[in-house]
Amino acid sequence: MLKLDFHPAGRHFLQIPGPSPVPDRILRAMSYPTIDHRGPEFGALGLKVLEGIKSIFKTAQPVVIYPASGTGAWEAALCNTLSPGDTVLMFETGHFATLWKKMAENLGLKPEFLGLPGTEGWRRGVQADMIEARLREDTQHKIKAVCVVHNETSTGVTSDIAAVRRAIDAAGHPALFLVDTISGLASADYRHDDWGVDVTVSGSQKGLMLPPGISFNAVSKKAIEASKSAKLPRAFWAWDEIIEMNKSGYWPYTPNTNLLYGLSEALEMIGDEGLDNVFARHQRLAAACRAAVSAWGLEIQCADPAVYSPVLTGVMTPEGVDADAVRKLIYEKFDMSLGTGLGKLKGRMFRIGHLGDCNDLTLMATLTGCEMGLKLAGVKLAGSGVLAAMDFLTNNVAAPALKAAA
Numbered sequence: 001m002l003k004l005d006f007h008p009a010g011r012h013f014l015q016i017p018g019p020s021p022v023p024d025r026i027l028r029a030m031s032y033p034t035i036d037h038r039g040p041e042f043g044a045l046g047l048k049v050l051e052g053i054k055s056i057f058k059t060a061q062p063v064v065i066y067p068a069s070g071t072g073a074w075e076a077a078l079c080n081t082l083s084p085g086d087t088v089l090m091f092e093t094g095h096f097a098t099l100w101k102k103m104a105e106n107l108g109l110k111p112e113f114l115g116l117p118g119t120e121g122w123r124r125g126v127q128a129d130m131i132e133a134r135l136r137e138d139t140q141h142k143i144k145a146v147c148v149v150h151n152e153t154s155t156g157v158t159s160d161i162a163a164v165r166r167a168i169d170a171a172g173h174p175a176l177f178l179v180d181t182i183s184g185l186a187s188a189d190y191r192h193d194d195w196g197v198d199v200t201v202s203g204s205q206k207g208l209m210l211p212p213g214i215s216f217n218a219v220s221k222k223a224i225e226a227s228k229s230a231k232l233p234r235a236f237w238a239w240d241e242i243i244e245m246n247k248s249g250y251w252p253y254t255p256n257t258n259l260l261y262g263l264s265e266a267l268e269m270i271g272d273e274g275l276d277n278v279f280a281r282h283q284r285l286a287a288a289c290r291a292a293v294s295a296w297g298l299e300i301q302c303a304d305p306a307v308y309s310p311v312l313t314g315v316m317t318p319e320g321v322d323a324d325a326v327r328k329l330i331y332e333k334f335d336m337s338l339g340t341g342l343g344k345l346k347g348r349m350f351r352i353g354h355l356g357d358c359n360d361l362t363l364m365a366t367l368t369g370c371e372m373g374l375k376l377a378g379v380k381l382a383g384s385g386v387l388a389a390m391d392f393l394t395n396n397v398a399a400p401a402l403k404a405a406a
Helices: 024-032 041-056 070-079 095-106 128-139 161-171 221-227 238-247 257-273 275-296 323-334 360-378 385-395
Strands: 014-015 063-066 087-091 108-114 143-149 176-180 201-203 214-218 312-316 336-340 349-353
Touching: 024 257, 041 063, 041 128, 041 214, 041 257, 041 360, 063 070, 063 238, 070 143, 070 201, 070 214, 087 095, 087 128, 095 108, 095 143, 108 128, 108 214, 108 257, 108 349, 128 161, 143 161, 161 176, 176 221, 214 221, 221 238, 257 275, 275 312, 275 360, 275 385, 323 336, 323 349, 323 360, 336 360, 349 360, 360 385
Parallel strands: 014 336, 087 108, 087 143, 143 176, 176 201
Antiparallel strands: 063 214, 201 214, 312 349, 336 349
């Protein structure tokens, strides 16, 4: 039986690309007593988080908050805007793009799946020119939505969402634009309004540093208008009643009160650091991680430096080396969890998460565990990734987070 009250000396290193470690400050906030979700105190909390989350999406439009996983928010985005038999254009960038396509099929939609051949598409971002070309062909405008993943958690690739918006506009196509940034939000730069996104999907357990259990739909005016004629069945996911009750800080069902306490605290933490500083921290740590992988002589899963993810780094293991066996060894020897390869990449790579509540020492400890594990697994390394990352971080020092007493 799993004993959650027992662990080896020290702490477990949860270095998967989400769920990410939950800071003590957020855990303490979530431990507050549950209050009446129809009372005035809750209404004030609701208004605070509903307004605060807009700044993270960079939108002035409503953000719908669900007590659900990111998968639920995927479904909400589709069923609020589309009708049975609608054609949706999707792009294969990895495992999660593939799962979203499968959901669209299960809902009775007709997804067209663009992509590069083999695993090549899993090593690069969305190809905006391919989307533009397909939309230009669709002169009858049968395609009702374009759906892409911003930060593909399975591969460590971040797509250029602004370029996809430009492609849709260049084609003169009226399709809705739906984006999944479940693992990108609050870690990678994202601009719902500026990039002309109609529905943005995200979740709580990544850059927002919360446990799983909250998901989001940021919705444009165009999306809300589309929802009025959409015919896919929806009840729990329906935006209209939620948005109406949100005006006073409440929900039409029992919300996850204690997670909303945590969300409120997370928004304060991000605000204290500054969102742009959060993005810069993630970019810096990601670059240090990539320096380590390069020094090891291993290959980074993302083949295009222009779309390296600031959230995670996918590491390809040499031919004949089972990446999951390396992960298992690292877990058993050093009490550290790394992300597994998914789908087409199963057994061929592991994923290092460097998102959320992560700093220089967190990353250095993570890379040390990786390097020791790779050596114990018999992988011949070209050099020390730990030293390479250390050199990168000391040569690119971040602004001080604290100031010592005089």
